[in-house]
Amino acid sequence: MSSPLRITSAKRTAAVAAQLAEFGRQSFHDTYAAQNTPEDMALYLAETFGPQQQLAELHDPHTFFFLALMQQQLVGYAKLYIGSGLGAEAGADVRTRAELQRLYVQEDWQGTGLGAALLRRCIEEARTQGCRTLVLTVWEKNLKAQEFYRRKGFKQIGETEYRVGNDVQNDFILRKGL
Numbered sequence: 001m002s003s004p005l006r007i008t009s010a011k012r013t014a015a016v017a018a019q020l021a022e023f024g025r026q027s028f029h030d031t032y033a034a035q036n037t038p039e040d041m042a043l044y045l046a047e048t049f050g051p052q053q054q055l056a057e058l059h060d061p062h063t064f065f066f067l068a069l070m071q072q073q074l075v076g077y078a079k080l081y082i083g084s085g086l087g088a089e090a091g092a093d094v095r096t097r098a099e100l101q102r103l104y105v106q107e108d109w110q111g112t113g114l115g116a117a118l119l120r121r122c123i124e125e126a127r128t129q130g131c132r133t134l135v136l137t138v139w140e141k142n143l144k145a146q147e148f149y150r151r152k153g154f155k156q157i158g159e160t161e162y163r164v165g166n167d168v169q170n171d172f173i174l175r176k177g178l
C-alpha cells in the first residue's frame, strides 16, 4: 500500500499561508523555546509568522515552499530561495546559489526520514533552477540539525549573526555543492 504521506509544492493561497503561519510558529517554538527567553520568542514569532507575511513569501517568485502532508495535515515543510548571496564570495553569480531558508519536521515525525526527503526535494528544485550550490544557516546551539546537515554533506564556510527578538545569536553558514 502506498504511504498517505506526500510532499507537494505549496499552492499560493491564503489557506496555505494560514497553515504555514501556524505550523511555522509552532515548530520554531518547539525547536528553540527552551533556549530562548519567552519575550525574545514572542517577538520573533510575531515578526516572522503572520499569515500576511507567509502569503507574501509564497508569492515571491524566487521562493519555493515544499509541504509534507499527512492526509491534509502539515507535518513538515521546507523553504528554498533561489539567488542567495549568503556566504558568497565577491563577484559570485548568486543566480546559481540556492538557500535552504527553513526546514522543519513535526516532533512526532522527526527521525523518520522526512527531513531527508524534504531536503532531497529542495535539491531537485535547486538543480532544476540551474543552481550549483546550496547554502543555509544553522544556530550554533542546534547540534541535532548540525549533525543532520553534516551527514548530508554540508560543510561550514563561515558564521553570521541572526536576531531572535532582541537576542543577537551566532549561526554557522553551511554549504553543499549540487
Ligand SMILES: CC(C)(COP(=O)(O)OP(=O)(O)OC[C@H]1O[C@@H](n2cnc3c(N)ncnc32)[C@H](O)[C@@H]1OP(=O)(O)O)[C@@H](O)C(=O)NCCC(=O)NCCS
Pocket (backbone or CB within 6 Å): 031, 103, 104, 105, 106, 109, 110, 111, 112, 113, 114, 115, 116, 117, 137, 138, 139, 142, 144, 145, 147, 148, 151
Ligand atoms: C533537523 C531535521 C529537519 C531533520 O529531519 P529528520 O526527519 O528528523 O531527520 P531524518 O529522519 O531525515 O534523518 C536523516 C539523517 O539524519 C540523522 N539524524 C536525524 N536526527 C539525528 C540526531 N538527533 N542525531 C544524529 N543524527 C540524526 C539520521 O540518522 C539520518 O542519517 P543517515 O541519512 O546518515 O541515516 C528535524 O529533526 C527537525 O525538524 N528538527 C527541528 C527543526 C530544526 O532544527 N530545523 C533545522 C533548522 S536549521
